[in-house]
Amino acid sequence: MEKNRISTKFLVVTALIAAVYVVMTLAIAPLSFGFIQMRISEVLVLLAFIDRRYVPGLILGCFIANLFSPFGMMDVFFGTACTVAALWGITHSKTLFGASLWPVFCNAFIGVELYLLGECPLIFGMVTVAIGEFLAVSCVGYALFRQIMKNPGLMARLKFA
Template sequence: MISKKTRFLAHASIIAALYVVLTYLATLLGLSSNAVQIRFSEALTVLAAYTPAAIPGLFIGCFLSNIFAGGVIWDILFGSLATLLGALGTYALKKHKYLAPLPPIIANTLIVPFVLRYAYGAPGSIGYFMLTVGAGEVISCGILGILLITAVNKLENRINW
């Protein structure tokens, strides 16, 4: 029998690895680092509504993804913090799974625009970046996240969280 601690670590590690791979895929497709950032990996934030192991998994996955992508230190720190805050908010909404995408959408929409403007010196206003980052998050967390919730709900009785 696998201990709870071992299962937790395994789930967190798998989620982190999936986050890195999905971010890399989005990067290869040119979707993950523009003003409208569509990271397929951000859909995984809804998993925090199912298991607390998703919280460190998402944070570590985002942290590693930002390092591998060559992000500046402020992006690595604050981008990862935005994902962590989103995952914590999602975990708090675990009884309302279809609201799970809202915390990461909000956290990224409020934090990432400042990273784009001040860490990267991207031309544009904070308001503009809030619109573009928010749009990407609605696609990544909202649309793709809801699709993931729907799939997980169908399989939940087969998954040993």
């Protein structure tokens, strides 16, 4: 049997993570988009710190959620690219807190998108998006995942076999 075959479990988990990300984003949609935003769904990106095989589901979830953005296709591509960059950093981080900072820095560049669309001043957009990411990922996400990582049984379930 091929070692590189994609398993049914991987496909199901990828679809589930993508769906949860989309639902969490759209459930608070006014707060998920714009120059003052806080995507609670971004907490999920820390799953990639536990196992990088969560990355495809997180990227797909971000892509689908951004299809509903009031900023159109620019947000689909630019916002998803920022998430891809953050996920790369998360999967290469040595500490959970270090991993939690990648979305803050990478998604701050969404302020450039907001500026180009004429929505807000560049620095203001970058700072407000970064603050929202910091609150969601580096505060809430970090605290949550710190507790998760202390639970060996839960960690075993979260890692792909």
